[in-house]
Amino acid sequence: MQQAMDVSDPVCQSGRAWVDEAIRRVSADANRSADTHLIRVPLPGPWAEWGIDVYLKDESTHPTGSLKHRLARSLFLYGLCNGWIREGTTVVEASSGSTAVSEAYFAKMLGLPFVDTRTERRLSRRPVAMVAAALTVLAMGVLTYKGAVAKEAIASEVKAAVPSWAAKQGFANNKEAVAGANLFAESGCTNCHTYLGTGSSNLGAPDLSAEGAKGKGVQFQIDHLKCPSCVNPGSPMPSFKDLGQDNLHKLATFLEASKGPK
Ligand code: HEC
Numbered sequence: 001m002q003q004a005m006d007v008s009d010p011v012c013q014s015g016r017a018w019v020d021e022a023i024r025r026v027s028a029d030a031n032r033s034a035d036t037h038l039i040r041v042p043l044p045g046p047w048a049e050w051g052i053d054v055y056l057k058d059e060s061t062h063p064t065g066s067l068k069h070r071l072a073r074s075l076f077l078y079g080l081c082n083g084w085i086r087e088g089t090t091v092v093e094a095s096s097g098s099t100a101v102s103e104a105y106f107a108k109m110l111g112l113p114f115v116d117t118r119t120e121r122r123l124s125r126r127p128v129a130m131v132a133a134a135l136t137v138l139a140m141g142v143l144t145y146k147g148a149v150a151k152e153a154i155a156s157e158v159k160a161a162v163p164s165w166a167a168k169q170g171f172a173n174n175k176e177a178v179a180g181a182n183l184f185a186e187s188g189c190t191n192c193h194t195y196l197g198t199g200s201s202n203l204g205a206p207d208l209s210a211e212g213a214k215g216k217g218v219q220f221q222i223d224h225l226k227c228p229s230c231v232n233p234g235s236p237m238p239s240f241k242d243l244g245q246d247n248l249h250k251l252a253t254f255l256e257a258s259k260g261p262k
Pocket residue numbers: 184187188189190191192193202203204205206208211214216221224225228229232235236237238240251255
């Protein structure tokens with residue numbers, strides 16, 4: 001930081017005129033861009049009734065279009081009035097971002113050398129950021145595409161397979177088992193389990209086509225459905241106890257009736 005100007009100094013006297021003119025020019029800029037334009041945004045219904053007004057500041061009307069325009073102007077006026085900025089003083093922008101645009105504008109207005117120490121913003125000089133941005137865009141594209149074409153088993157489609165399951169497994173006459181098969185189709189079980197070729201295999205969930213051949217029994221099935229990790233430690237399968245005892249019993253009957261296709 002330089003010493004403040006000594007006004008009695010003859011060198012200073014000659015610089016005085018330049019400073020006066022500089023202050024006049026910077027101040028004139030304030031008249032030109034006037035205040036930040038305010039744009040009123042009308043609010044709907046209740047807000048308007050509560051007397052709430054919303055205004056947006058339109059900083060784009062400044063000559064530099066930067067929201068730091070007035071800040072830069074104040075900094076220059078401050079520097080001029082304190083004697084830190086004189087004819088030929090090199091102005092260094094040491095912060096970052098949009099302030100530099102406005103500061104460069106005022107430095108040019110006063111014919112002062114201007115140094116911008118901001119880091120490189122040119123895209124071609126920022127390979128890491130560019131690769132990251134490209135990957136982000138690519139990932140969004142791929143995921144959007146996959147999401148759009150993903151084939152999710154719709155409950156009604158799965159349910160359509162129930163009669164053929166019943167026939168193959170031989171439980172068509174077991175009402176309780178058929179009801180359980182329909183619950184199985186509706187409850188999202190086939191998001192993780194496969195059953196006679198239907199559904200998809202996720203989280204390591206086993207195929208259940210022959211679950212009944214394990215001889216675990218209805219009670220085990222109910223206990224497992226209520227709290228999978230209680231009976232099979234570490235199980236990631238969610239609890240289905242909210243289905244209620246009746247439905248759990250139907251599901252269990254269906255599972256136990258699934259001895260594998262004949
Ligand atoms: C989020 C995935 C997921 C869903 C949904 C799911 N399961 Fe499971 N299931 C698993 C996993 C993982 C296992 C293996 C661990 C275990 O045995 O708990 C499993 C195991 C099982 C077993 C074998 C238990 C044994 O020890 O023999 C049965 C039976 C079963 N699930 C039935 C069902 C039924 C019925 C539904 C729907 C009401 C269902 N699952 C929904 C993931 C799931």
